[in-house]
Amino acid sequence: MPVGTQAGVKSLAPRDLLTELDARIVLANTYHLYLRPGHEIIQRLGGLHRFMSWPRAVLTDSGGFQVFSLNALNKVTEEGVLFRSHLDGAPHMFTPVSTVDVQLAFGSDILMVLDECLPYPVSHDDARRSVGRTLRWAGEANRHFLQRRSSFGAAHSLFPIVQGSMYADLRRACALELLELDADGYAIGGLSVGEPRNLSLEMVEATAPLLPLARPRYVMGVGLPEELPEYVARGVDMMDCVLPSRNARNGCLFTSAGRVIIKNARYLEDAEPLDRECACYTCRTFSRAYLRHLFQAGEMLFSTLATLHNLTRYLDIMRQIRQAILLGTFPQYLNNARSRSATLP
Ligand SMILES: [Zn+2]
Numbered sequence: 001m002p003v004g005t006q007a008g009v010k011s012l013a014p015r016d017l018l019t020e021l022d023a024r025i026v027l028a029n030t031y032h033l034y035l036r037p038g039h040e041i042i043q044r045l046g047g048l049h050r051f052m053s054w055p056r057a058v059l060t061d062s063g064g065f066q067v068f069s070l071n072a073l074n075k076v077t078e079e080g081v082l083f084r085s086h087l088d089g090a091p092h093m094f095t096p097v098s099t100v101d102v103q104l105a106f107g108s109d110i111l112m113v114l115d116e117c118l119p120y121p122v123s124h125d126d127a128r129r130s131v132g133r134t135l136r137w138a139g140e141a142n143r144h145f146l147q148r149r150s151s152f153g154a155a156h157s158l159f160p161i162v163q164g165s166m167y168a169d170l171r172r173a174c175a176l177e178l179l180e181l182d183a184d185g186y187a188i189g190g191l192s193v194g195e196p197r198n199l200s201l202e203m204v205e206a207t208a209p210l211l212p213l214a215r216p217r218y219v220m221g222v223g224l225p226e227e228l229p230e231y232v233a234r235g236v237d238m239m240d241c242v243l244p245s246r247n248a249r250n251g252c253l254f255t256s257a258g259r260v261i262i263k264n265a266r267y268l269e270d271a272e273p274l275d276r277e278c279a280c281y282t283c284r285t286f287s288r289a290y291l292r293h294l295f296q297a298g299e300m301l302f303s304t305l306a307t308l309h310n311l312t313r314y315l316d317i318m319r320q321i322r323q324a325i326l327l328g329t330f331p332q333y334l335n336n337a338r339s340r341s342a343t344l345p
Pocket of ligand 1: 284
């Protein structure tokens with residue numbers, strides 16, 4: 001899922017996401033949109049889809065991750081999280097119920113429950129207490145969601161989030177308890193918080209098999225291109241990550257032949273396309289030399305062309321994976337991907 005934090009994927013128009021990228025779903029950020037422009041304004045303007053002119057699916061996170069990562073001044077109580085806006089310092093509170101209401105005001109297709117996102121590392125005791133709270137919050141959010149859903153039909157889904165820091169026993173216990181909610185899909189959160197990457201994979205490996213096979217399993221906030229098949233191999237269906245778009249703006253491009261750091265002098269007169277195997281507008285149209293020039297000159301167009309390519313690369317990998325699964329050749333695909341990524345820059 002491309003990430004559109006402020007209801008916009010940075011540097012791209014929704015038209016690009018639709019026609020060039022054929023993205024099926026984008027992620028938007030509850031914390032940011034709640035603070036600015038506010039969920040009530042978005043609701044009055046017809047909801048998030050109309051507001052951002054995006055006809056396909058929108059997933060919104062619950063805001064918990066941003067509250068914990070952007071705010072030194074947050075206080076977690078049994079009721080919810082007290083925090084100060086990073087914009088003007090004003091106090092706000094997110095509760096399991098209020099974050100459902102905010103996301104319903106957006107008209108999100110997939111809503112996420114409020115969860116407590118711990119830093120890394122924490123003790124087993126702290127992680128256990130936090131999982132207890134996350135489970136109570138998930139139950140509360142789900143009850144409220146089901147009540148409200150009865151009045152507007154089944155067009156929305158609420159996903160609970162498995163937490164448990166880097167402790168497999170807590171992750172498993174959390175997953176098993178969340179199964180009782182019988183949710184439409186499940187997320188694995190609290191990863192990509194500074195832990196070594198093999199540990200993130202290990203936690204997913206411990207958790208994903210416990211979640212229902214026939215419903216989406218979503219790992220939040222991962223990963224690098226070479227990690228996508230690894231997560232899928234562990235049973236993951238959905239991922240989101242700012243890396244393709246953020247790295248694009250910083251001049252780091254993901255290609256089928258590895259990473260290209262476009263500012264390198266070796267691309268000064270390079271007339272080749274960025275990635276011969278990529279069919280995106282950027283690769284169909286421009287040379288590496290031109291892309292490097294735009295980057296060096298600080299042109300906004302660079303961000304657009306680079307983001308278009310990086311997101312295409314990510315979505316292409318996922319399209320190839322889906323095809324391999326349908327053809328029954330995913331094990332070979334995974335082996336090839338592993339041996340290729342071992343040799344690429
Ligand atoms: Zn491309």
